[in-house]
Amino acid sequence: MLPAPSSDALAHSQRVAAHLRALIENAGGWIPFSRYMDAALYAPGLGYYAAGAMKFGAAGDFVTAPELTPLFGRTLAHAIAPLLAEAGGEVLELGAGSGRLAVDLLGELERLGAVPARYCILEVSADLRERQQRMIARELPHRCERVQWLDELPAHFSGAILGNEVLDALPVELVHWTESGPLVRGVALEGEAFAWRDRPIADPALRARAAALGLAPGYLSEINPAADALVASLGKMLDRGLLLLIDYGFAAAEYYHPQRHMGTLRAHVRHHALDDPFYLPGLADLTAHVDFSAVARAGMAAGLELAGYTSQAGFLLNGGLAELLMQTSPADAAAWLPQTNAVQRLVSPAEMGELFKVIGFGKGTIPPLAGFARGDRRHTL
Numbered sequence: 001m002l003p004a005p006s007s008d009a010l011a012h013s014q015r016v017a018a019h020l021r022a023l024i025e026n027a028g029g030w031i032p033f034s035r036y037m038d039a040a041l042y043a044p045g046l047g048y049y050a051a052g053a054m055k056f057g058a059a060g061d062f063v064t065a066p067e068l069t070p071l072f073g074r075t076l077a078h079a080i081a082p083l084l085a086e087a088g089g090e091v092l093e094l095g096a097g098s099g100r101l102a103v104d105l106l107g108e109l110e111r112l113g114a115v116p117a118r119y120c121i122l123e124v125s126a127d128l129r130e131r132q133q134r135m136i137a138r139e140l141p142h143r144c145e146r147v148q149w150l151d152e153l154p155a156h157f158s159g160a161i162l163g164n165e166v167l168d169a170l171p172v173e174l175v176h177w178t179e180s181g182p183l184v185r186g187v188a189l190e191g192e193a194f195a196w197r198d199r200p201i202a203d204p205a206l207r208a209r210a211a212a213l214g215l216a217p218g219y220l221s222e223i224n225p226a227a228d229a230l231v232a233s234l235g236k237m238l239d240r241g242l243l244l245l246i247d248y249g250f251a252a253a254e255y256y257h258p259q260r261h262m263g264t265l266r267a268h269v270r271h272h273a274l275d276d277p278f279y280l281p282g283l284a285d286l287t288a289h290v291d292f293s294a295v296a297r298a299g300m301a302a303g304l305e306l307a308g309y310t311s312q313a314g315f316l317l318n319g320g321l322a323e324l325l326m327q328t329s330p331a332d333a334a335a336w337l338p339q340t341n342a343v344q345r346l347v348s349p350a351e352m353g354e355l356f357k358v359i360g361f362g363k364g365t366i367p368p369l370a371g372f373a374r375g376d377r378r379h380t381l
Helices: 007-026 033-042 070-087 100-111 126-139 141-146 204-213 225-237 292-301 312-318 321-325 333-347
Strands: 090-094 119-122 147-150 157-164 173-178 181-190 193-200 220-223 238-250 266-269 272-274 285-287 305-311 356-363
Touching: 007 033, 007 181, 033 173, 033 181, 033 285, 070 100, 070 157, 070 238, 070 312, 070 321, 070 333, 090 100, 100 119, 100 126, 100 141, 100 157, 126 141, 126 147, 141 147, 173 204, 181 204, 204 220, 225 238, 225 292, 238 292, 292 305, 292 356, 305 312, 312 321, 312 333, 312 356, 321 333
Parallel strands: 090 119, 090 157, 119 147, 157 238
Antiparallel strands: 173 181, 173 220, 181 193, 238 356, 266 272, 266 285, 305 356
């Protein structure tokens, strides 16, 4: 059962809802869902990621892999260390959350003798940026000078680019396939309440992509041009190095499976997943699963070479997660048991191990990634 929000939280949600209603009214009474989602998540001072509510960890709305155990970040450090040691370059993390991954990565890279010249963080949320700065200053003070926050992507970059649970939070287009063809689903008002309304698709690229999927009438799902655009920008920006993206999702054949006819869009509040994206705007995270086939196409169209695609479990176990776990003695139950429980969540097919995928791209000559060294035929694009 969802806990009741505080009066301050409810008041904040009412301000966000008023902002969304104004957007709809100023647009003539209708906006595409992508615009609703963008404002609900990122409107300055109001959106879910732009305001100060607790988001990560047991007290927040969801738990990400870096929050579970430092072994996640340490394993990723081993994945990128050969690149940094051989070719140099920097690290760029997209959307660094609480800062936990940056701390764990930098700490392990230091132990491996592969500290980057700079660790850059692209963070659109001023609130999260402050939290990241506090965590890094507290836990890794001697490396603070290496960390730099960016307001936009650099024109050129060499090194390793990392994005953990970034693509799922980009605004998606909702498409409803009907007898007369695909329609774009948007948001209108019924009084002060938000309501769904479908319209013809005005954007030719979105219309062509929806038509190419050829889904049956009644099918509702997401298409994410924003994810494609981000990957394309990263591909053009990367001069030499690695792009590694970790998120929950599927290849297209599974994403648009007939049984998934209601799509993947969800609202997340206090570790509950809800089907209603209009629930308490500003207090709920909105996410959609990632179509990794589309991500792969966007990367390769931008000049990147696909380095690998596999489950999170496969990537972490191939990359040495179990060996790092064994550095904690089983005799020390207080340290061992929490770590083994966290690792179980990371790799179990019933938890994050199979739902989460890892896709990697390279440009130029880069060392092979151990995380993709062994896989299985289920993970194809």
